[in-house]
Each structure stands twice: as C-alpha cells, then as structure tokens.
Amino acid sequence: MRIRFVLPFLILISIILNQPALCQSPENLLKNGDFESGEIFPEAWERPDRLTVFLVKEPSPSNPENKCLKMDTDVYMTDWEKRKKEMEKNLDTLPWTKTPTKGKKYNTIGGNNGVSLYSDPIPVETGTTYTLSLDVKSHQTSGTPKIFVKGYTLHKGRMREIYKTYLNCRFKGTDWQHFEQNFHPTSRTPRVTEMRVMIFSYWPPGEYRFDNIQVFK
Numbered sequence: 001m002r003i004r005f006v007l008p009f010l011i012l013i014s015i016i017l018n019q020p021a022l023c024q025s026p027e028n029l030l031k032n033g034d035f036e037s038g039e040i041f042p043e044a045w046e047r048p049d050r051l052t053v054f055l056v057k058e059p060s061p062s063n064p065e066n067k068c069l070k071m072d073t074d075v076y077m078t079d080w081e082k083r084k085k086e087m088e089k090n091l092d093t094l095p096w097t098k099t100p101t102k103g104k105k106y107n108t109i110g111g112n113n114g115v116s117l118y119s120d121p122i123p124v125e126t127g128t129t130y131t132l133s134l135d136v137k138s139h140q141t142s143g144t145p146k147i148f149v150k151g152y153t154l155h156k157g158r159m160r161e162i163y164k165t166y167l168n169c170r171f172k173g174t175d176w177q178h179f180e181q182n183f184h185p186t187s188r189t190p191r192v193t194e195m196r197v198m199i200f201s202y203w204p205p206g207e208y209r210f211d212n213i214q215v216f217k
C-alpha cells in the first residue's frame, strides 16, 4: 500500500528535478542592467552627472532597497553646459541643485540635446539575434524615451560606430511599464564586434526612470 502512494510522488519529484532549464532566465549580457551595483554611481555605466542623471532608490514590493536610473530633462541648457564643462575638467566635482525652470521649457535639455547615458561595451557574436528589454516609469502620463543599441568596429585604431537601432518606450500612465524588442547587429553590418546600450530621454521635460535593462540571446 505504502509503495502505491510513494511511487507517484517520487515520479513527480523526478520530473520536476529534470526540468531546471524550463525555469532558467537567459543570461543578461549587460552588466548591472538592474543598477543594484554601485552606491553613488552605477558600476559598468558612464559616470552620471548628478544634475540630469542619477542613481536613485526605487523601493519595490519585493525589494525595499531596489535602485534604478533616473533622468531629469527639465534642466536648463545653461545649467547642463556648465555641469558638462565641470565634469570634463574633473569627474569628481560635486553636484549642485538645478535652477528651477518655468514657462514653455524649450530652453531645457529636454527641448534640445536630450539626456543620455552609455553602458560599458558588450562583445557581439556574429549572426546572433539579441533581445533588449527594460522597465520604464515616469511621473508624467506620457512620453517616449528611447533605448539605443550602438554597434562598433575597430577602424584605423579606433572603435567606430557602424550600427544603430533603438527601442521606442512610448508609455502611458505613471506605473512601471515593460518594453522589449529583438535586434540583429550583424545582419547588415557583419564587422560589428561590440555594442553599447545608450539610455536617452528628451521631450517632455521631466523625470524618467529605468530599471531591469537586459540584453540576451
């Protein structure tokens, strides 16, 4: 009698233990895409200027210590240019508070260049289709930040950009929203050997948040 009850249970356990691949997530090729490594600056990304780009706490139900990347495009161009010059001289200069903006805000960074931040390079495998995915949130009710992937090759001793694609993150509402897109960096540009992710926010001027950025095969 006992075997009649135990045997189906053992078979079920055996099936579960033999199916680990079904539960595994693909490896994220982008380092620190969840922004959890780094205290003031996110590891494996460009240095944020802390005027328009910040590493910030963004508690989630599963992780009260969660961090994400915040971009503020509601910053006057004059402030942004001043901060850029400071950081070109010395990356470690301390940040300061932006000038409050008003009016139609066409003279903000969001109305002009936009704000961007690059990841460290990721090696590219020829002939491979990749997936880019991420979560976006804003206090504004709509907007379209973009995530670029740029591909590079070594040309005359320098890495040159020869490939570019982007994911339009057209959100509505103020909750986190997920975006995902496939791309194939070597289908038309087979000389691409590495790629970088570039986060980009612009109009309307305001705050944009990014988390859980992944690049996987």
Ligand SMILES: [Ca+2]
Pocket (backbone or CB within 6 Å): 034, 035, 036, 066, 067, 068, 211, 212
């Ligand atoms: Ca995170």
